[in-house]
Amino acid sequence: MSHTAHKFDPNILREYDIRGVVGKEVHAADARAIGRSFGTMVRRNGGKRVALGYDGRLSSPELAAACIEGLTAAGLDVTSIGVAATPMLYFAVYHLDADAGIQITGSHNPPDYNGFKMMMGKKSFFGEEIQKLGAIAAKGDWESGQGKVVQKNILADYAARLLKDVKPGKKLKVAWDTGNGAVGVSIRAVLDKLPGEHFVLNEKVDGTFPAHHPDPTVPKNLEQLMAEVKKQGCDLGIAFDGDGDRIGAIDGKGRVLWGDQLLVLWSRDVLKNHPGATIIADVKASQVLFDEIAKAGGKPMMFKTGHSLIKSKMAEIKSPLAGEMSGHVFFADTFYGFDDALYCGLRLLNIVANSTESLADMRDGLPQPINTPELRFDCADERKFGVVDEVKARLKTAGAKFSDIDGVRVSTKDGWWLLRASNTQPVLVARCEAADQAGLDRLMADLKAALSASGVTLPDDAGSGHH
Numbered sequence: 001m002s003h004t005a006h007k008f009d010p011n012i013l014r015e016y017d018i019r020g021v022v023g024k025e026v027h028a029a030d031a032r033a034i035g036r037s038f039g040t041m042v043r044r045n046g047g048k049r050v051a052l053g054y055d056g057r058l059s060s061p062e063l064a065a066a067c068i069e070g071l072t073a074a075g076l077d078v079t080s081i082g083v084a085a086t087p088m089l090y091f092a093v094y095h096l097d098a099d100a101g102i103q104i105t106g107s108h109n110p111p112d113y114n115g116f117k118m119m120m121g122k123k124s125f126f127g128e129e130i131q132k133l134g135a136i137a138a139k140g141d142w143e144s145g146q147g148k149v150v151q152k153n154i155l156a157d158y159a160a161r162l163l164k165d166v167k168p169g170k171k172l173k174v175a176w177d178t179g180n181g182a183v184g185v186s187i188r189a190v191l192d193k194l195p196g197e198h199f200v201l202n203e204k205v206d207g208t209f210p211a212h213h214p215d216p217t218v219p220k221n222l223e224q225l226m227a228e229v230k231k232q233g234c235d236l237g238i239a240f241d242g243d244g245d246r247i248g249a250i251d252g253k254g255r256v257l258w259g260d261q262l263l264v265l266w267s268r269d270v271l272k273n274h275p276g277a278t279i280i281a282d283v284k285a286s287q288v289l290f291d292e293i294a295k296a297g298g299k300p301m302m303f304k305t306g307h308s309l310i311k312s313k314m315a316e317i318k319s320p321l322a323g324e325m326s327g328h329v330f331f332a333d334t335f336y337g338f339d340d341a342l343y344c345g346l347r348l349l350n351i352v353a354n355s356t357e358s359l360a361d362m363r364d365g366l367p368q369p370i371n372t373p374e375l376r377f378d379c380a381d382e383r384k385f386g387v388v389d390e391v392k393a394r395l396k397t398a399g400a401k402f403s404d405i406d407g408v409r410v411s412t413k414d415g416w417w418l419l420r421a422s423n424t425q426p427v428l429v430a431r432c433e434a435a436d437q438a439g440l441d442r443l444m445a446d447l448k449a450a451l452s453a454s455g456v457t458l459p460d461d462a463g464s465g466h467h
Contacts, residue, residue, distance in 0.1 A: 005140035006033035012115070013134045015423040016126045016308045019106065019115030022059040026114055028066040031104070034116055035070020037137040038102060041129075042076055044143070045120065047099025049077045053089035054104035055182040055243045056205035059114045063104050067116070068149055071102075075145020079152050083205060085182040085244025086117055087340030091158050093119050094336055100125075105182070105243040108215040111208055117243075122336075123315070126308035159189035162343050165334050169353030172196040172235045175228040176345075179214035179221070180206040181242040183342055190342060194349075199232050201225060214241050216248025217327055219256060226254040235352060236359045238345040245307070246327035247341035249348060251360040259325045260285040262348065264292040265362055269351050270321045270333050271296045280314055280322035282306075283406045283418055284374065284431055288367050304406035306423055307339055325374075369415065370440055371433035377459055379428040384421035387428060390454045391419055410446070414439035417447045428456070 008030060012020035018034060020026040042050055050071055054060040064080070071078050081092050086103045093101035101119040109115075118125035136142065174196060178184040184205040191198045201224060202211045212221045216239035229237040229250060239248040249257045260281065267279050267289075279298045281289055282305040293300040303313055307328040314322040314330055314337055323329035328339040335343060352359050379387060388407050395402050395410060402410040407420025407429075415434035422429055430447055434440040448458050 006030070006037075006137040008033070008134055008137060010134075013130050015130075016124075016306060017107075017115050017117045018130060018133075019109065019113060021112050022063075022114045023112075026063070028062055031063040031066035031116075032070040033137045034133070035067035035102075036074050036142050037070070037133045038100070038118060039071040039074030039076040039147075040136055040141070040143045041133060042100045042120065043074060043145075045099070047076070047121075049079060049096075049098050050100040050102060051079045051081060051089060051092040051096055051098040052102050052104075053081045053084035053086070053092065055085070055106065055207075056083055056180070056184070057106050057111065057114050057207035057242075060104050060207070063114055067102065067104060072147035072149060073145070074143045074147070076147045078147060078149045080149060081152055081154050083182060083185050085186060085240075085342070087245055087338060087342065088154070088158050088186055090119065090336070090338040090340070091161065092152075092154055093122065095154060095157055095161070096152070103243070107243045108213070108241040108246070110213070124308035124311050155186060155189050158186060159193070162190055162340075162346055163193055165343070165350075166194065166346055167350045167354060168195055169350070169355075172349060172353055173199075173232060174349065175199045175201065175225055175232060175234045175237040177201040177216075177222075177225040177228075177237065177239040178203055179216075179240060179242065180204060180209050180211060181214045181240055181244060183240045183244040186244075186342060190346070194346075196353075197232075199228055199234070201228055209242070216241055216246060217259070222248060222250060222256060226250055229254055236348070238348065240341045241327070244341050245339040247329060247344045248327055249345075249359075251363050252358055253360045255360070255363065257359070257363055259323060259327045259329070260289040261363065261366060262344075263289055263321075263323045263329065264366060265351050266321060266323070266329065266331075266344075266347060267293045267298060268296045269347070270331070271298045274320045274333060277321075278317060278319045280310055280319050282310060282324035283403070283409050283420065284325040284429075286369065286371065286433055287416060288369060292366070302403055302405055302409070305420065311337065311339070369433050369435055370437060372431055372440070372444070375430040375458070376422070376427050377430075377456075379421070379426060379456065381426045384426065384428055387451070387454045387456055388419060388421050391450045394450065394453060412443065412446070414442050417443045419447065419450065430458070
């Protein structure tokens, strides 16, 4: 391979991963250059071997093959685990003690997208490192060599590791929806050894996602699971995103439990064995979560949204549990601290199977504020951070109470409102939460006023509250 440079479409080099539309922004040549450039970084880091996996998208095998060509041309040996959910690739890096990992996945994006999530050593690879990868490719500043490729099936080892943390209790009836995503590869290996009755929907890995879009944070994608829970009389239902690093759950009454509600239950569980531990959640999470962590004897920490950011912070302060509203949840008490939704599902079953309460009872036992869904509205990349800074400056002058860890989260006697800039899109994100509708209306008015002072209008349909 001659040392010719390679320029990526700048839109694909994102904060947490590399991602774009296949055939338009991402081609086999890009996958090859990503392999060569990432491989170069791994080698300069003293590494020799990288683990690689890919999701069930139609474009994944071609991109995987090209990426492997690039990695081996940089002189790295590659252990390919084949089709797998992203967390199974993360597990492979630990289990095989690889020097790095790369997963080819479009996550929960539409079927025509694909991308790359990477690990350097045991850490997330994101932010400036992704920009550095782009710069290495642009210069063609690559290492050369002839690496070897081995295929390895780690499914049995992976399933055994997940099952190790199962605590048998009462037998449950559970519906699972893998959404034709990559968890379909591993779900049976785990469920076949679990007690209780299990019903799996959309198990077949299919990159066209014929049943519904694989994003469990969107209620309409959970309708099929809700119907199955009702039909089979299940205790709960669990859903996954396309690459298996985000979880969604519904109770026996068919109601969604959002990421922050699930985190309350997991926090109480983890704090039993780690009293006083710090538990991290992102700025979008309900105040109920932070209050409940404190009530259970933990130290709540509010942190920036973004799975790579939270994972890194968690490792830094040795927190046993962290998570974000979007369903990325990280257990480091008895697990590795990466986001594995199937593992999270098993930890939820542990709680329900060993409680006298049902999941629905647990949900009913939580305070029930009303909050807006995440309000997302367009704002140019070059303007979005400026708007947040202007709002922040005015809040300071007014002596408002707020956290600025990620945008601004303003507390008032009614509750709180959040305004932040998306890291991945030309979008501003807002959210409000109050005890009642009147309080929510006041918070929405505050948010609208804060935005209009910067010449931004919140869309009219925004802000109808939901419990």
